[in-house]
Amino acid sequence: KKMVDIEDGLFREINKMAVAFKIGWLQLDCRRWIERKLLTVKSVEDRAYVFNESYYVLKRLKKNEFMDMFVNELGGSADSITFISRYLDDFDNLETEMLYPLLQLAGRNYEVILDTLTKSVANNPGLGKNAMLVLQNINMWCFQADWERWSSLFNKITELPEI
Numbered sequence: 001k002k003m004v005d006i007e008d009g010l011f012r013e014i015n016k017m018a019v020a021f022k023i024g025w026l027q028l029d030c031r032r033w034i035e036r037k038l039l040t041v042k043s044v045e046d047r048a049y050v051f052n053e054s055y056y057v058l059k060r061l062k063k064n065e066f067m068d069m070f071v072n073e074l075g076g077s078a079d080s081i082t083f084i085s086r087y088l089d090d091f092d093n094l095e096t097e098m099l100y101p102l103l104q105l106a107g108r109n110y111e112v113i114l115d116t117l118t119k120s121v122a123n124n125p126g127l128g129k130n131a132m133l134v135l136q137n138i139n140m141w142c143f144q145a146d147w148e149r150w151s152s153l154f155n156k157i158t159e160l161p162e163i
Contacts, residue, residue, distance in 0.1 A: 003026060003030070003033065006033070008049060011030070011034075012056060015053075015057065016060075016061065031065065034066050037050050038069060044082075044083065047074070048083075048086075050070060051070055054066035054101075055067065058101070067101050070101070071105055076107025076109065080107065080109070081109050081112050084112065087102055088102065091116050091119070091130055091131075092128045096133060099134060103134070103137070110145070111146070113134065114149055114153065116134075117131055117135070118152075121153065121156050121157055122156070125160075126161065127157060
């Protein structure tokens, strides 16, 4: 058996059925479908679609396979920074679960994380849950490359009333 090429809008429902009813061949075809989509993305919108579907599967179905493929394909590249910036623009309102794949996509490009944290601290009266989560989970050794900027951020954080 083999799944025919389907419209993007049907993928989520077909994948949910494959997982819920444990239909192995259909789960495999869904995986192949996502792989094909990921390898053939031509636009930012197509990439966002694959990311959002991968995130949905991660969050709702508790399966990280699609997100792992996405991160392996795009993670750490110059394209990944442009891509994740559109999500990080709304950093303070992001679902916490979405931060983990975005941080993975950033890879060693810590500048985007620094810029996001700096903007968050500057625009909020306190340290938000997402900023707190990132600071608790980021590798502090990464700061040595741009210590002056990080030091400036940490100084701003220590000036917050709740700290």
